[in-house]
Amino acid sequence: MxxxxxxxxxxxxxxxxxxxxxxxxxxxxxxxxxxxxxxxxxxxxxxxxxxxxxxxxxxxxxxxxxxxxxxxxxxxxxxxxxxxxxxxxxxxxxxxxxxxxxxHQGLLSPLGRFLDGLTSRAVVSRDALMALFYHLYGFGQGQVVKVLGLGAAESQRVYKNFERWRRTGWERAMTEIGITDEDLQEIEDQKHRGKNFDAETERLIRTIQSHYRKSEPQHFPCLSRQQWTDLFDQGYGYDYRAWHLALCRDCLVEVYLLRQDRTDDRPPAIDLQVRPLLKGKVVSFVLKHRGEANGSGRAQRVSAWPP
Ligand SMILES: [Zn+2]
Structure with a gap:
């Protein structure tokens, strides 16, 4: 009592x-x-x-x-x-x-939990927001800077965001959203099996993004092609670009096409990456709570990544 x-x-x-x-x-x-x-x-x-x-x-x-x-x-x-x-x-x-x-039923799968957890962090963490470009589309930091059309100062911030995410952010996020190494493995296996994976991922991304965009009303509305063009040509709205484009697949595609002559030719297809972009070749990065049973196999796979 x-x-x-x-x-x-x-x-x-x-x-x-x-x-x-x-x-x-x-x-x-x-x-x-x-x-x-x-x-x-x-x-x-x-x-x-x-x-x-x-x-x-x-x-x-x-x-x-x-x-x-x-x-x-x-x-x-x-x-x-x-x-x-x-x-x-x-x-x-x-x-x-x-x-x-x-x-949403699809959010109970490891893939759904991963995408939902990551996006929900992006709403409150700029490191996670920038990391979304990598995890969803495989963009490196240079590509993010190009697509967003950032100046020198903002670019530096992106490099710092990527660095912090790689060092601590990703692992902390995975722990907090309850994604285990087995979950990551399952998502990667699903990706390698390939069947409908990108389509299913894209479907989930759209559902999740439209939900989380609502949490930032000033950054919520989609812009027209002309409005995006003006925004880039006149060099303003950096926050808008970063926030909205990370959380809106349609606008990202639009902007990517707009800026194609100034960026790489690769279209922004879904290219899900569940682990952070590694700097060195060999990083045996394992989550604390992974199962011990397949530990050595895991370490080998991780060190072989990216292929
Ligand atoms: Zn949009």
Whole structure:
């Protein structure tokens, strides 16, 4: 009983400064995550979307992380507030939207979870946003700079984004969205089998992108060919280019065609890459929670990559 009174006191705690908000949320992170995951589980149950299996547990946990991350970003702007109740309201607001993305059946597969998790990170992390160009289309950093038409200063940022992603960002993202080495392997095997893989990937990408674009209203609208041309010719809207083109396949194709004489000839076909772009030839990069059984096989495959 003491425990539940303590819990309700925590839930009702008011913070009045940003420093207090940071302190309280840092101390209560596990509780906040648990709360967010529980809300998600309950929502899925109440809407008949739940099954007692590992993929649904992972889904709930992944959404829990997702909510927590958004809460940590936006919560500081809401001070003074009751952080626990603020988290509740953020989640309730999300689930009351017309079509929460977690309804989508295709997102329970490793491929769906990978694409969804990566895109949801791109909404809050510029490193992940830039990494999308690589993971979806195989673009290297130079290609990203060319397609986006970036100047020297912005290009430097892209190189830093790629570097951080390669060093720590990717691995952290995979851990947080619950993608294991087996999941990555399954996606790669699917890709090598080839059948309908690119079409299925593209279909999922479109669903996911249109969902996440809504989270950034100022960067949401698609531009006409003429508007894109003006934007590039007149050299403005760098943020718009980076954000929208990473999250809109149609506009990326449009812009790519527009800029074809100034970029490589390769059309921006779907070319899914699940591991980060490696700098050196041999990187035996393995996730912490991979199974030990096929460890040596995994290391060999990774060091042989890219082919
Ligand atoms: Zn668009």
């Amino acid at each position: 003491g425990e539940s009174r303590e819990a309700s006191e925590t839930a009702g705690t008011v913070v009045t400064t940003v420093e207090d908000f940071d302190r309280l949320t840092a101390d209560a992170l596990p509780n906040l995550l648990d709360r967010a995951t529980t809300h998600t589980r309950r929502f899925l149950r109440e809407t008949g979307q739940w099954a007692d299996d590992i993929s649904h547990e992972k889904l709930a946990l992944r959404w829990g992380y997702e909510f927590l991350e958004r809460f940590l970003v936006c919560g500081r702007a809401e001070v003074p507030c009751r952080p626990f109740l603020l988290l509740d309201s953020l989640i309730a607001k999300y689930f009351s939207q017309a079509e929460p993305l977690c309804y």
